[in-house]
Amino acid sequence: SLCYLNGRYQPLDEARVSPMDRGFLFGDGAYEVIPVYSRHPFRLEEHVARLESTLASIRLPNPHRPDEWAAIIREVIDRNVWEDQSVYLQVSRGADDKRNHAFPKVVRPTVFLMSEQLITPPDYQREEGVACVSAADFRWLRCDLKTVALLANCLLRQHAIDQGCVETVLFRDGFLTEGSSSNIFMVKDGVVLTPPKSHLMLPGITYDVVLELAVSHGLKHEVREILEDEVRHADELWMTSSTKEVLPITRLDDKAVGNGRPGPLGQQMYAWYQDFKN
Ligand code: PDD
Numbered sequence: 050s051l052c053y054l055n056g057r058y059q060p061l062d063e064a065r066v067s068p069m070d071r072g073f074l075f076g077d078g079a080y081e082v083i084p085v086y087s088r089h090p091f092r093l094e095e096h097v098a099r100l101e102s103t104l105a106s107i108r109l110p111n112p113h114r115p116d117e118w119a120a121i122i123r124e125v126i127d128r129n130v131w132e133d134q135s136v137y138l139q140v141s142r143g144a145d146d147k148r149n150h151a152f153p154k155v156v157r158p159t160v161f162l163m164s165e166q167l168i169t170p171p172d173y174q175r176e177e178g179v180a181c182v183s184a185a186d187f188r189w190l191r192c193d194l195k196t197v198a199l200l201a202n203c204l205l206r207q208h209a210i211d212q213g214c215v216e217t218v219l220f221r222d223g224f225l226t227e228g229s230s231s232n233i234f235m236v237k238d239g240v241v242l243t244p245p246k247s248h249l250m251l252p253g254i255t256y257d258v259v260l261e262l263a264v265s266h267g268l269k270h271e272v273r274e275i276l277e278d279e280v281r282h283a284d285e286l287w288m289t290s291s292t293k294e295v296l297p298i299t300r301l302d303d304k305a306v307g308n309g310r311p312g313p314l315g316q317q318m319y320a321w322y323q324d325f326k327n
Pocket of ligand 1: 202227228232250251252254256289290291
């Protein structure tokens with residue numbers, strides 16, 4: 050596939066970054082994953098705005114204006130073959146001549162974009178729902194930043210895979226935060242519930258879309274802190290992300306969620322999401 054690295058469009062297998070790059074040495078960088086449907090980037094402005102916000106929080110000067118980002122993203126999409134894509138964008142604090150935790154005096158960020166075919170969950174996962182496990186959220190206290198330092202998320206995801214599950218649902222101090230790479234919604238007695246944005250979770254673009262759809266369709270919903278015990282007695286549980294869209298969770302730690310089948314509100318939300326994205 051075709052990627053973009055520091056101003057050059059080139060085959061992915063020819064792209065080279067220095068081993069002194071701070072993205073590699075320190076996980077010092079920001080990223081985004083943007084879903085593309087029929088060659089149209091979904092919620093592009095929101096993804097670029099979140100990138101801007103992550104970069105500002107980690108004190109990495111944004112190398113591009115929003116219109117420049119949009120142009121690069123569109124060019125990467127055009128140069129790849131798939132109708133539906135998942136564009137990965139990363140900005141790191143570049144390379145220095147010595148390994149030094151402190152920022153380089155002159156920062157030349159490494160800007161990298163690639164695209165993959167967008168693979169959304171297969172029909173059988175939609176129809177049956179997926180199994181998840183839970184774990185203590187041992188990540189740092191800036192989970193609102195979309196940074197490439199994802200070791201904790203990788204360990205937490207592998208924890209699910211090792212048990213034949215697809216995602217790990219995280220609890221911190223007895224409250225639901227999110228999944229290892231998704232946000233979590235639950236339904237109880239016809240009300241959709243999800244935690245409020247805070248430093249403890251990523252402000253998901255899909256999370257925003259789902260809440261907007263709940264508002265526009267008059268679905269009862271509440272954004273508030275959710276106790277672990279409430280999650281364990283939920284009627285429905287969903288995970289949301291740019292690549293998973295809205296996916297029902299029907300088992301948690303080997304116990305059925307609700308009646309063990311995908312619930313009506315999750316199926317409704319998925320249908321609204323499909324309409325909305327097209
Ligand atoms: N992950 N929470 C975490 C920790 C995430 O990594 C993600 C996305 C989300 C959902 O955010 P959004 O709706 O904006 O995709 C929530 C991406 C897809 C990834 O790392 O591949």
